[in-house]
């Protein structure tokens with residue numbers, strides 16, 4: 001998505017936008033919709049422009065416990081500044097971007113990609129109460145009970161008797 005200097009100079013107030021998720025083709029990212037939508041505002045500031053807004057990211061994730069795919073819509077706010085003042089870029093702040101006086105537009109794709117990657121959760125659980133899969137038979141315990149735990153305890157109770165017979 002591109003912002004033009006002419007728009008920035010006029011100021012942008014809560015403009016709605018859609019970005020094609022195909023732009024963010026990264027192995028570790030899946031989306032359940034074709035677009036990421038958001039809202040963006042921009043205003044002039046003393047050293048350039050201040051940009052702020054929201055991204056609504058439709059993550060499709062796989063649960064670490066039950067291996068089922070689930071939808072995880074994350075809304076994240078962003079805030080950054082565009083400037084041509086080199087002294088402001090010295091620190092390692094990620095939210096100050098260089099925007100040369102000669103440039104008439106800036107592409108936000110890389111910045112949005114970083115925001116999306118940061119927003120993706122390391123831990124991926126469909127629901128805090130997810131029971132996961134049975135380690136013996138693989139049944140998804142959220143939907144049905146398997147007989148593994150019942151049979152295991154039955155076996156245990158016969159164990160002393162079996163020992164007697166063997167001897």
Ligand SMILES: [Zn+2]
Pocket residue numbers: 063064065066067068125126127130131132
């Ligand atoms: Zn799960």
Ligand SMILES: [Zn+2]
Pocket residue numbers: 134135136137138139146147148149
């Ligand atoms: Zn089982």
